[in-house]
Amino acid sequence: MGIEHRSTIPATADEVFAWHERPGAFQRLLPPWMPGAIRREAESLKDGRAELALPGGQVWVAQHDPAGYEPGRAFVDERVPGGLASVALTPVRWRHEHRIEPHGDAAVMIDRVGTQAGSRLLRPMFVYRHRQLADDLERHRELAAAPMTVAMTGASGLIGTALAAFLTTGGHRVVRLVRHEPGAGERRWHPDAPAPDLLEGVDALVHLAGASIFGRFGDDHRQRIRDSRIGPTRRLAELAAASGLRAFVTASAIGRYGDDRGDEPLTEASGAGDGFLAEVTVDWEAEAAPAVEGGVRTALIRTGLVQTPRGGVLQVLRPLYEAGLGGPLAGGRHWQSWIDLDDLVDIYARALVDERMSGPINAVAPEPVRQRDYATTLAAVLHRPALLPTPAIGPRVLLGERGMRELALANQRVLPMRLEELGHRFRRPSLEDALRHQLGRMRAAGR
Template identity: 60%
Template sequence: MGLVYSSVIDAPQEEVFAWHSRPGAFTRLSPPWQPMKLDSEAASLRDGRAALALPGGLRWVAQHQADGYEPPRRFVDQIASDGPASLAAALAVRWKHIHEFEAIDTTHTRMTDRVETPVPGRFLRPMFVYRHRQLADDLAAHQLARTRGLAPLTVAVTGASGLVGSALTAFLSTGGHRVIRLVRHEATKSDERQWNPDDPDPDLFTGVDAVIHLAGVSIAGRFTQGHRRAIRDSRIEPTRRLAELIAETERGPRVMVSASAVGFYGYDGGDEILTEDSERGDGFLADVVTDWEDALAPAGRSGARVVPIRTGIVQSPRGGTLRLLRPLFTAGLGGRIGDGQQWLPWIGIDDLVDIYHRALWDTQLSGPVNAVAPEPVRNADYTDTLGQVLHRPTILPVPALGPRLLLGEQGARELACASQRAIPAVLAAADHRFRHPRLDQALRHVLGRAATG
């Protein structure tokens, strides 16, 4: 019972150990397919305590053990009880996790996870395959940035609690950067600053090197008049005010990276290959994205480098389309939409994080960047691939009428049935390396179906 899992990480022992000690490490290592959410992260690997929220109001508490703390070689945590919600897990499961780091040479580390538990190892292995892959890829991304001259930054982030924001802020903080979360409520933590989208504080960007702007109401849902207004109002004017504030801040941020969308190219691009040089398309979302990107202009005119990230369909079971599709496909109820010929410009969540990161350090990036995988797929191919990854049939096509009933005519046309054959031309020209360039790789990674040999 239990598990021993080991791999060689291409980084020095001290660096690998230090990565685990920084805020965001637990978030980066938490498998997205598991039904748990981080409540609080341990303040110390020596004797800190982390808490996870489990289904049914239960909690998992991991207590770090001072007698197992031997930096940079080892740290240990085990399950503990901290109140009634955590008592059931502590009584039902024995769990001790020993993290070991052995220097192979000055640039390589053997990392070994030893888990003492009655849970069979075959159930645990996918989690540790994921964790080791995440760690290796994250460290490689930070190493590349350092070789290109990126020093530790102070980065202000809007939308930090969302799907992309939570992954990105954890990635940046584990890489040694200081993250300031711009929140709308009163700031209660040392890493927060209150942000009023209608009237931002003149000192909001004091001491900030770069701004990453992710905030905006989700576009999912029926395109009612109220929903369309919320989509526009949450994006255009708040973005303009942030861009103006950057321009007005003395010695302010020199980089502004903003969320954008492939909706710029319209809802039906046919089979045309869409690059960053392609013209805007038709539709409500194309209008919104055009105005959204135009709102960044004040920052650009002030001399700041501005990079709108035109994002495709993000692949993560924690949110977005995959969160909705996963239970349907797992139940064998998945299928293509309509004839399945519409193009789907997808992107893995960690590749999207890497693209935002690159926009911080690659000074050649300026202007729109398509954040999509190099191989767009048709809806039918996406359906087949997801079914294969989950080992489920995909024989129940969704008639075009279905999305129209759920989303309305406009919502179905611009969301469920949209077709954009977008490619990452700017990133390709920069020789950007994707972690998961193929759809099956990306889905297997985030769904815990990667090879576990």
């Protein structure tokens, strides 16, 4: 039992091996539909140890075997006991050989796993991993960026985790700005009063931190949303200017366009809309002004609905649709402007290095869809029906009247005009392709 999966990667064998050696590789290869979070990455492919925290308090421990290590060509890891935290995994046998063979100007990536599970169960994981590897290497080659030191707030969040791993596998250094006692690779950040030397030795800053917008839009929740964005962004912008950074890249949101713009195509030049989120986002973006005035190239990433089963709307909808309970929401006529998580990572990475990227950037896929079409596509990817219309009362109970209107029923047909002007290439411009990749439902051909 087990699996052997191979594919051709458009990079040299040395490039592929070097990518695996860098911090973040394990994170980039972890399928988003599978449970678990990385607790520790192996420091060495020769004899390091990696740990994956699983549901129920269990920990998967993978020990690299020096006997299977061939510099530039192969490495092996094997599941080993991890004490009481892995006792439930005792019956599981897992030995994984990663082999990289030169093939002209490309490389053949070969994964061989000895385990009780069969190839039908394991195939989606390796299709995902090989596609992720090839796409990441291709994007790093397109960016062609010299190594940078990037400071990042919100590095442990959904977007920050993915972006930090992408950057470090590309040879960059990420300094995580945290509010707790800092560990290795971290610096203590006080949002109300950042230290003057916080950005010392840093080339660029990515600002992702902010309270989640999901929840009932009561007074306390709205105040948290506002307070976590307005003041901290201005103070970081001031510090970015004082530190002479190359770039300041800060999160924003398509909520700026308001909760109902009908069928109007919305570009970066479109005016602000109505509603709480629109008001907050206008003020939020204005807080970046000190960086602009200080001569720092500043990009405002107006993000759409991020597609990943690890968070956001897809995390909520996936179990409903898998149970056959999904369907159009409140008639499904409203527009949804979405973005694949990896495409969003690419946009942030490009904003760090492309001197042409400044001002507002709509981080959305080029094909917005009506909600009913989103429902139909998700159901088809999961091989489930989408026959049960979902009334507005569900979101109203969860989010309140205002939250329902500004989140669940927001009608925004947003287009990535600035990215298209720059010739930006999306990995997954099609919603179906994005959902298949994120949910491990790729077609038989793999790519």
